[in-house]
Amino acid sequence: MKKMMILGIATSMLAISSCSTSTVPLTGRKYSTFGVSAAQLEQQAAIGYSQLLSSPSTKVVSNSSANTQMIKRVGAKISAAVNQYMNQNGYGEQIKGYKWEFNLIESPEINAWCMPGGKVAVYTGILPITKDEAGLATVMGHEIAHAIAQHSLERASKSNLAQLGSVAVAVGAGASGASENSQATINQLFGLGAQAGYILPNSRQQELEADKMGLSFMAMAGYNPTSAISFWQRMAQASSGSAKPPVFLSTHPTDQSRIAQIQKDLPAAMKYYKGR
Template sequence: MNRFQPLAIAGFITSAIALTACSSSPTGRQQVLLFSEQDMSQLGAQSFDALKEQETIYTDSKTNQYVQCVTNALTSRLGASQATGQWEVVVFDSEQVNAFALPGGKIGVYTGLLKVATNQDQLATVIGHEIGHVLAQHSNERLSRSQLANMGMQISSAAIGGTNYHDAAMAGLGLGVQYGVLMPYGRAQESESDIIGLRMMAEAGFDPYESINLWKNMAKASGGNQPPELLSTHPSHSTRIDDLRAEIARLPSFNVPKPQCKI
């Protein structure tokens, strides 16, 4: 058999899967999604259970009620297909300035974030952004890309007749690390989640202009140590702020009462 024939077969299989699994994100960006919602929800639940075993859960009732209040205000605006069941929210006792949301309605917030997101609107910016990743199925998209890349590399390796090429190619693609829903998102996904989260918080009655203050706080907290934008999976703070200003200008007016979440 011609050694290039398996490569052609791999390309055909990959293209066929991509075409049958093609979808559009909430902002209209084309995606390839190979996994079912049930699969992703199960993966999210398993990952969340593991994190709850590994991390220290913060039990202060006022802090938990505050974070839950902000989350409830955001998720109450979601459609029925996006708000199935109660979102599980856990506050973790850690200095990390971070939060995440997982498929299946799981949200984690680290106490370190509450020192940077200094009011309910800024916290809503972060939680809305993280929920945006779930609504746009970014975890599914990332895992699907990895699956397709793996398939191509495995067939290519077989065609060339050795494992050394396979290992080198995997490392070159950045696929030598474990896959999971907590891997870094790409810049396109981060920017898309900013847009989704901004609209969510505005629809829920939070002040979208506080998203700008939040990222100014993030810039201060990072101490100017953010890597150049081309070397980071996140947009630079200045790019993010400029993009948010542009999106805020396009937002319609939402006549809804402002949430009253206090710590």
């Protein structure tokens, strides 16, 4: 038993030593990845996205809808700008497997998200708050930034590292179950089989980072990033007085701190805005 425990701990230490370091585009923040690859998450995301869109409980708004056309138009502009930036700045390998897709889902939820691999969904419930293309670009730029920053990969890596201790104990008991833990992590990230599970829980750090990157992405796409302030002010108003904030705001920074940080980040984003 003692030998097995030592083996388990040694295996855990070896796994930790095999971590690799990646850099977030635009912000330059370093983070470690372990146990789950970006390709794995993109594959799982594509499956989950397809399952969601084909579910009888999901109503995808027709492409003939003006709102759907607006979402696809804004998405195309931002994704083209992101592709260009990534390819020109040494990050092209990171998005080589991306197959961008943009859909509007009929739902009163004030929400939107982007999965790894460029799978984007916007809910109709957020459109009264976005109001126009610039407001929509704020939301979509922010959500696309989560995917480009590989926040779900970082989150999965942290989860796997946290599980190493329990894996070592399990090895000592004669049953590690490591592969099942890895699969469980992926399933938890995307909530396969449950629509609500597709809404990735975001840390405050990741949210503010997505805000900063999103400002630059919308600016690169030709949308004035100063529009983000009025959008978040409207979002704050929409969530005020309610017992439960919109899903889009769960685990997010306070409205005041978010807007204050956006104001600080605007000068950097404006460098990419050509007013076209």
